[in-house]
Amino acid sequence: MDKAELFCELCDIKLPDMKSKEAHLVGKKHQLALHNNHINDRRKRCGVFIGGLPNMIPKEDIMKFLSDLGSTTDIYVPETLKFAFVDFTDEKTAQELIKKRNIYFRGKMLSIKNRTEKTSTSDKEHPQPEIDYEAINESLKDLLDFDQQMRTLVLHLQPNQEKEMWEYRILCEDLQKCLQNVFPGCCVYPFGSTITRLNFRSSDVDVYVDLTQTPNYVKGNSSQYVKRARNALPKYGLFTNLLAIPKAKTPIVKCVHIQTNISCDFNFKNMLGVCNSYLIRYYISLAPNLLWALMVLKYWARVHEFTGANNKFSNYALIMMFIFFIQQEPYKVQSVDDMQKHKDRENMQDGWNGGFKPSETYNVTLGSKTILEILQEFFKFYSNFDYNLNIICPFLGKPVPKIDFLKPEVIPESFLLYKINLVSLMPFIVEAPLCVQDPFEHNHNLTQRISVKFLEDFVAQCKHSANNLQNSENERAILYKLFTDEPLEGKFKFNNRCEFKIDMHSRLQYIENKLPADVTDKSVEIKKIWYQTINEFVVTVLLKVLKCQVDVLKDVPEKDKIGRKESAVDSVTFHCKGKYNLWDSRRTVARDLDLSKIPSVMDREIEISNYIVNVLCKDITLTKPITEFYLTLSACDSPIQMDFTVTNVSSVKG
Template sequence: MQESDNMNICRDILDTSQLCLEGDFEEQVNQLLTTVRLSRNEVEELERLLSDVSNTLSRAWPGCKVYPFGSIVTGLGIRTSDIDCYVSLPRWVKTPQNKLVFKAKHFLMAEPSIFAELLAIGAAKVPIVKFYHIPTQRHCDINFKSPAGVQNSKLLAALLHTDPRVLPLAVLIKYWSKVHNLTGTHLMPNYALSLLVVFYLQSLSILPSVHLMQQSAARQYMVEGWNSAFEDVHYNSNEGDRSLSLYQLLGGFFDFYCHFDFENQVISIFYGRPLHKNCFKDFELLPKEFGLYKHNIFNGISRQLKLDTLMCVQDPFDLSRNCTVCVHQKLYDKVMKYFKDTAKLFYEEHSENFLKAILKKVEYKDAVHIPITLPTAGQPSKVQKRKNKKKNVQNIQNVRILYSQFRKNQKKPNNFTNR
């Protein structure tokens, strides 16, 4: 019954026909976030899950520690979110990972009133144990391989809390992607979408590059050959960028990526700017900041970044990892169509109708779609024609000016100087 209730909750928050959004854009955002995000009490209850896992696995490996990662840590948790955990074992444990997950399953099964639906997957690249935690009604995956996910989550949490507009923006985009079935299992990873949000804001100089954050770190923290250390930095964005509202940033996200050159450009959160794929084919073209990447490739520590994909979103720490290798042609076409359609709505709809419009579910058909031509500065948008909504017209004009500048920068030859 508890599992059924939890599944009903998940279905309910993705049923946008049940949403009742009233007031202006900001008021609607607050209403939506209150509805879909985990409450403080729900987050605090997850401490019980971590405690139960720790207490149970400590019987097998005294001294082990359980670290959560993913959306619960970053602040992006919504009511459909599962929990991910990394279990750090004492150094004396030498058992292979594919055997660890089965031993963990055995001990978890000894608590049937706490853990259910146990499944150990030992043959995966990252062996995991999946289970359902009955007291909190949450699904959870645990692994023993690497703390990389923990560090990635800490980094995202730091970036998403740098500016008060960033976390709400990321949650809205995540929810939009869930409503339209763009992210999740066998789809675009939630992590990759979060990196797209971060990179978009780096392009607007709202967020710093990860390289800049690593320069501030007192020492390196190496995880599987990659420096995963970073420090929060006091980062001053441009004056014009600070004036952009959450509404402008949300519409601008879709406009940015429906124009982005995915075919030729690598999205590098580490560098904070796009890099041409040729840079990773000819290391002489790579900026000096990629010294560790060159070292790891030359010394056989890592494989080269996979470039022959429809999207290439580089992990901010493991610079050899493309986080969007799973995005196939059919999924890419669907994602790009939704980017374009949502950007079009930004130009056409008044701000009070924008959120409702982009969350309205529409049937997606696998077909060749005619490219959408967005209004240019010389062409009045429907908003300008309709009731002369001055505030919305000014919002669109501000975004156009800002985007025209960084589009020019993207078209320039590789500029490897620091900001």
Template sequence: METDQAKPGIYIHCSTQRIEKNKLIKYFSKFGTIDSANFKHNSCIIDFTDIASAQKALVRKTHFLDGQRLRVTLKRSKAGLKTMNNVLQNEEEEEEKKAIYNSIISELKSFSDFYEEFLAMRNILQPNNSESHKKLNQVCQDINKAVARHYPQVKVLPFGSRITGLDFSNSDIDIYLGNMYYADEMTHLKQIRTCLREYRGFGGCLLIPATVPIIKCIHFKTGIKCDLNIKNVLGVCNSQLVCYYLGADVSLKRAMLVLKYWAARRKLTGRCPLFSNYGLVMMFIFFVQQAPYNLPPVISLQEPSYSINDHSCVWNGNFIPNYNFDNHLLQASILDLLKQFFTFYSTFPFNTDIICPYLGLQLPKQEFQVPKEKLPDCYRLYKRQPAELKINSVICVQDPFEHCRNICSSVTRATLETFVTECLFALSICEKNDTHILYKLLTESPPDGTKALQHNIQSDFFEFTLSKFFQTPSVKQWTNLDTIQFFKMALEDFLQFKIQHEETISTPEFNGHVFSYAGQFQLWAGRAGLAKNLNKILLNAMMLREREMRITNEMIKKQVDLDGLENILELKLFLQDTPDEIHVKIEKVSSYKKSFKLFATAFTSLVTKWFHMYKKEFCTIEKTN
């Protein structure tokens, strides 16, 4: 239950006269819905129902009522203050990101060559590397001075993008405090927070409880935000590993910098349910471990007897850098690396395989379904841990050191599908070998897979459009027969409609195919829920037809009586093909109660998902034929 202290509110003060309640409430109501108002002689506290309303009132510089100036400030409560500050801080960050993006796009318009575009973008994202290193050292020195007074043996070890060279000008600094061998982690983090506050070189010191608890703070001299922890020593090891791989050739770090910013602009990276930047980097490293680059797997860099000199870690995060490989293969351009990355992951079998930088191999998920003792000896540390690798996620990227950790476990199917779509679209831009490629990668979006032609589903019809975007020049051209085959599969096989009539019509008003259908089963509802109860790994490994027919057959089994069923829905399907799109219209002939409206809503969603999978399989099958 939300307390008054936690509600988003403002404090209003008028120094000259008593405030009239009705006028004041009417005035501040224009900023949003007021939840409550508490009046005193010449002051008032107003709580709004949402933070945005309070923020609108605060953003306005001056407030006048009946000729009197009102002093409006944030209501001073710990919960409310933190919440409001977070909102304001997030908005400031978004404004800064927007300004950087606008600056990059404006600059890219001046260049047509890809490498010149890259240099222009990098100069904005990383304007002064030497200055960035100075600031990093200054922050680490001040943290050491602040914490060492209470913990003299502390080691301040930065990690993350500031170390790997993938940082932007507004990137945070991640810090691991070593030599902190204490069981009571939260108690010592509170003490460290006190040290930072007393040093007076840091502000906004917040302790965030999490799997890896952190202290968030801001370094006053540099304005850099810091995240400190005393648990995640593997973060330091991971950063060193990234430095090793990206240091194999200058083009690797440059390509990864482009990918990182591209993914951020395409809203592929961020908080759950998106990819983390670390996850994206590990996917890139895995990609360059494959042919033709063949960078060594992590296991080949490690000695079995090695371990981290840190009592808090049970994993082997040490490795010996090895640059003894065929370097001429690495002399690829940034653009070539991007093309190959987009190609690699647009066709990767995420449903069935694990991305494993540790071994440098695609591992079938089934290999981790066996009891741990049956795994090979290279996973001896994994066998000792109670935690298991989450292989049931839509994508599994195994951490190179912490083998029970899937670093992309929070990525949803929708995010993964968007990632694949964006990779395919980016590949189409890169393969044109046109000018302004980087500009197009950052500004252009793939066409929607489906878009409603009517904003609302009508009572007797609905219509939408499917895009044929994924058909590449190397693949057989999509034909009308492919369109018909897909919809027959969707309606007749998956949803068990019976075809009554079909014809081809060619008139000035309509040129396409018309089908009449009747359905007895409501198989469009509850498919996702039933799929969750089936074997996820087995289901995800299936092709579209096999997968959906498995679900359909399970649903039919649950029907009570299959004899003498009446039709619950009769409809007409109209299909029109253009070179780029399929226009779909479905008209109601007859419907039991609200079956048509429910069908319209569900079918639009289902057919979008099915069509995306069907096109992908179509391209894959054609490429292998």
């Protein structure tokens, strides 16, 4: 076979065989690359950069001025209000503006330039270099022994660790010095990855500013303190790019420390962020390999896109899952509850206890394991965990049944603070597919936004990585494999059968209004129209949103196999073949396309599918469909409802 056929130029990777190549072409990575290419190309042609916006003009006025330049799809103005990116619907407007080179706004001349191909939407005046994950992976590819691979990885991620640790210290000292002029007696505590030492190079610093010892301190006044700090800091000349966000859930001030060029966020809310950093640091100290195992895990999650913005895991949630894992057999490290039995270490913060007193200093079992052994067991553990039934609970150090949190009466004894706090705080969200409980704030589900699909992908990757570690005969390029190898098989598989139903609402005014006046039995007629409406809706979704090839299945010998209900007054089965991956890049596409002008939800979904099929997938031809299923609609009479059954075709054919 032609070797070039197995290479994807766009993603710069080589696939082992044709089957993998096809799986890659319909996969998420490739599709997002196509999409980014397309968006960048459109921006290059239809977008402009506008520089030199006048000072002291409200953002609304700037937006108004920019949107009057022509029909736009996107306008970006950063918080500094110094420049803007404007994307127009057509190329002509953009190119004409670029030709002009200058326009005037409130008496000031603005410069207009081409939007560069790769535009960053970062607000920073002092951008930190991004970590190039692909380059790092590439550098691990040909390394033979594991120590060498680890050394290379750590050098990439923490190239100047000691220097940076020193700089973080200077930053905190400077911040405390400045803030003490405003809030005498205040104290700054850094937290997050600078404390746990799990930072990737040039991490931002998170700082909690403790005002409880300052005169006239008022609890719950965070937004006011944030504004005061923001206004006071500039005159000391040590921090720049100051931005107050007083309305956030945790109000913060963002700034850049001039001497070290490190970004810093500080808040006045409570100490729990500091407490959980100390907790993580304690657990990591239990064996020398834990820090490195967690570094690999954090990096693994990042390259496989399990961490980051947009409803993914936070690094914090991932670390809590790791801590929970080492609390199980055979390691059995202490639970948080166990370490809070000593009342003298109590540290109450907004109703939660953030204090703890460990009695264990070294875990012999963990100490005897290699980094790869620990990781393999972590992946195995989360391949088999029962997410449906249990909460991952580092507080008790054991799985807690979700049903224990469904009713206040059945909550376990150990959650005394939770029961007390329920009076004023939101309950723990137990309905989420994945439940990871905060070790201190027990009403906080760290993974409440994780979807079923995302969790399935995570579990599949855990299984795959566990197998990779199990089957590798030697350590050659094992990290490279761990960071780049993704499960291809079964990506688009779903369970063999799934069923759901829709009940007819008792009052369907819009149908009743459509009926001719001479109808004798209104209810029979309404029922008929209702069945018909659902049928039409389903066909539209199958054809236009899911882009399936749809055939009505005529001869149905074994009705129960495809879910036809005996009691149904009428039923129909659609044989559907899907050729496109319309889900993996859907959210990104929806964000980047300008859909705000399309009022109907259905039309928006159709537009997204059209774009994926006609623009992104136009050159991709597959030999066989990636999904094939039967969809059976059974119209039932008492009660009036429509039953849906989706059956995997391969499960029927055997």
